[in-house]
Amino acid sequence: MGAMLMIRTQKVRIYPNRHMKKVLDSLCDYRRYCWNEGLATWNDMYDLYTLDSNSPGPSFYSVRNELVANKADWQYELSARTLQLAITDLGNAWKNFFDKAQPDWGKPTFKSKKAARQGFKTDRAKIVAGKLRLDKPRGTRDWYDITISKHTDLSGVLKVASIYRENGKYWASLPFEVELDTKPKTGDRSAVDVNVGHLNYTDGIIDTLPKRLRKLYQRIKFYQKQLAHKRVVNRKKATKSNNYGVMRAKLQRDYCKVANIQHDIMQKFTTKLVNDYDKIVIEDLSVKVMQMSHVASKGLQRSMFGYFRQTLSYKCKWYDKELILADSQYPSTQWCSKxxxxxxxxxxxxxxxxxxxxxxxxxxxxxxCGAILDRDENAVANLLDLI
Structure with a gap:
């Protein structure tokens, strides 16, 4: 078995002091400003290009150069990498707009300051003595390293770090370039048929909506109704009350619990797949196209099809396993495996x-032929025929 250089991301909680909290908040606001300005410039350039084909079309370079040329004095007090990386992500978002298989597929939209999560990126962060050190802008005197939560593996070369604030807490996604050993070959193969609420594969079924998740969704629904009722009754004064803030915090806490449970299920299942099988077949589904109705959209989103494919893809690359994508038009459900x-x-x-x-x-x-089969087991058998 050989070793391969791969990117492994560690999500950690960080504990900035009072001064660095203000710095992180200002960088979050600056990132949102750069994204919105970049998107507005991109749209303007596209409108000009459609009217006059001789004018340059929008691109990462043209939008970035336009924003850099028009920087205000206050922007020089903040990290220049925030602007660069915001426009880089904007360019990638436009590329992903043409790939409907992406989990976050959709036309780029403007960022809101009311969003629960606010963040920024930097490619000049360092780990110094077990703490996170951000790049210090010119002329800045007070600057401090940020404490990271304990029991975290911080080995490897740090790449582009993502810092964000959510529910009053600060987090960091730290991608490290590390050497990973490839998994031993087993000679086995498997296929995964994704469904609303469960995943079928060669050796059984994985429940993606267990009872604990359903209870959380019921509680989330209750909180949403209560908050909506308060907004209807109290209108603009609703969001300023203490009761509204407490209930919204409970709602956000339950959303975090749901995300953690779902990610845990997908991470464990994809790890099992790459451990047990050398070749894995899944369907190349366009999730956004499948969301035909409000009920179907909710079920598909909760089943996390896009996240499953994304996670399985990078783990197959990590451990040198083969991932085969069946065409979206492949009739795995309609085909009789007998x-x-x-x-x-x-x-x-x-x-x-x-x-x-x-x-x-x-x-x-x-x-x-008169065969009576389980629909999902029949689909798994048909997907296996592609190997």
């Missing part, structure tokens, strides 16, 4: 089953 007949027309299976033949959503009945 005789090869493909359902069409009124015979097709939908999320609710088949109304004309009165079959349930989890049943696959082949009208060619």
């Amino acid at each position: 005789c090869g007949r493909i359902k069409s027309g009124s015979d097709k299976i939908t999320l609710q089953g088949n109304a004309s033949h009165q079959t349930k959503h989890n049943e696959y009945v082949c009208y060619g």
Whole structure:
């Protein structure tokens, strides 16, 4: 087994002092300002390009140069890398706009100061004596290293760090370039069929919406209704009351719990896949296109299809395993794994089953060979045929 250079990200909590809190808050605001200014400039350049093809179209370089040329005096007191990296991310967001398989696919929008999470990026951060040191702007006197939560592996070469504030706490995502040993070859293969609420694979089922998550979603729904009721009754005064702030904090706390539980499920499952199998097949789904209705959108978002694919992709690269993407038009659900007949027309299976033949959503009945199969197990068998 050989070693490969890979990026491994550590999410840690940081504890800035009173002065560095003000610095981090100002950098968060500056990042939002740079993004919004860059997006407005990008849109203006695109409008000019559509009217006159001789004018330069928007790009990372043209937008960045425009913002740098028009910098105000107060901007020189803040890190220049914040502006550079904000425009870099804006350019990547426009590239991802053409790839609907991305988990955060969509047209770039303006950032709001009311968003629960505010952050910035820097590629000049260092780890010094177990603390985080940010790049100090010119002319700044007071500058302090930031304490990092204990029991954290900080080995490797630090790349572009992301610092953000959420619910009054400060966090950092620290990507380190490290050497990782490849996993031993097992010679086995597997396929994963993603569904709302669970993932089917060769050896069983992974529940992505366990009971504890459903209880949290019920509580979140209750808090949302209460907050909406307060806004209707008290209008603009609602958000200024102590009760509103307390309930919103509870809502944000439960959202964090949900995210942690879901990420834990996906991380453990993807690690198991790369440990046990050499070749893994999944479907190349366009999640945004699948969100046909409000109910379907909520279920698809909670099932975290995009995050699952993203996590599995980088782990396969880490450990030299092969990830095969089935085309989005591949009829894994409609294909009979026994005789090869493909359902069409009124015979097709939908999320609710088949109304004309009165079959349930989890049943696959082949009208060619008469086989009665589990819908998800049949899809997994069809995906395995691609290897």
